[in-house]
Amino acid sequence: MTGSETPSSFRLAYVPGVTPAKWVRIWHERLPDIPLDLVAVPAAEAPDVLRRGGADAGFVRLPIDRTDLSAIPLYTETTVVVVPKDHLVAAVDEVSAEDLADDVVFHPLDDTLDWERRPGRPAIERPATTADAVELVAAGVGLLVVPQSLARLHHRKDLTYRPVTDAPQSRVALSWPEDATTDMVEDFIGIVRGRTVNSTRGRTQAPAQPKAKKRSDAKGGARPKPAAGKAAGKSSRGASGGPKGGRRGKPRRRS
Template sequence: MTPQSLTLGYVPGGTPAKWARIWAERHPDVPLQLQAVAAAEAADAVRDGTVDVTLLRLPADTSGLAVIPLYEETPVAVVPTDHVVSAADEITTADLDGEPTLLPLDSVIEWARTVGAPIEHRPETTEAAVELVAAGLGALVVPQSLARLHHRKDLTYRPITDAPSCAVALAFSEGEPSELVEEFVGIVRGRRPGSSRGQTQPAPKRTAREKALAKQAARAAAGKVAHKPGRPKRR
């Protein structure tokens, strides 16, 4: 019997709204349940059946899962609005040399070397770390989506040009996916309604941000490094 709903997990900062909207348009009789999951628990949520498919950040233990890379997130430094680095549009890791930095226990960025001067206390969550940044204890490096999620008027953030990017992917159980999971994967890949499996079409042009992400993914696949996304073409 075909399941009557599909559960999509998403990590903090994940943005499944566009796909949820398309799903609702195409399958109004099959609810798409959205469930927030902690970054460290996203893969397990699929393995234990809590969710059918999930947005997660890499690297992660994805054993037993099929993984579809989606896009790379820009890392940013979150600082008070009057911090010296806020005077620049973007910074490098060298600009944080000697700067007290916070490293929450749920950090999703893997560093090859220490950045700034990490303080001994490690807050349990990114949200708690943001509160400590506001209190003046140090800077915090997170994917841009998390900086937006925990935005405060007394804080700002700046892109770090030489920090490792943060990969976001879609994951579901290995093996033959269910019809509903296959349909959702098709939506994520830009498959048009009625297309057979594997016959994908370019996603409809929508926002400038979506166009920029598509160009970024294309450059990454070609092995090129793009410092800034190009302007979307006018039609």
């Protein structure tokens, strides 16, 4: 096989917490001759990776600057607080940000939540990553509020998590460079949106043919002309050829 015959690959970036396995599997089923390469990137770096051409498309966390990137929002995650299993929060089904006011709550430098006011008491130093913050939670130093997928990603047997009802939420989107919407990007958009293999994928389609006009009668012929001697639109009375105004019905019997 020569270099020109080697199929080009599709490079898909994804941020921590996003699991692209389902879409990757469908890609391999539909396009087995085109390899799909996964590119793991930090959430803060994902938009620049797409702009530099490091990936053809990617799963990112919103908001992002959409000046030169297209994005299709896919889903919104539940926000949770990660706590030790023996913490008081572990005994309830959910909490509010106010319930965390007396606890140290870590806000790592790679935090993906858009806080207006961060809950809890701030730590002396912000952890560099979410993974570092999880280690500190396990050590009993404080708590951590993150999208649920990140809590699952960094799961530990000695930790658990509960939903935070009034915390900001993280939205995940499929994004790609606006000026590089290739056929392969369109293929992947179709997969993510759940289109079937035979459905359109956003590419330019031939214009639909106009529907045939309905026929005027069952045989498809022209409307029949009025019978001879019968004016169109006139009543059918007297059409038998009798004199106008003649008697109708049976004659009376004479006595």
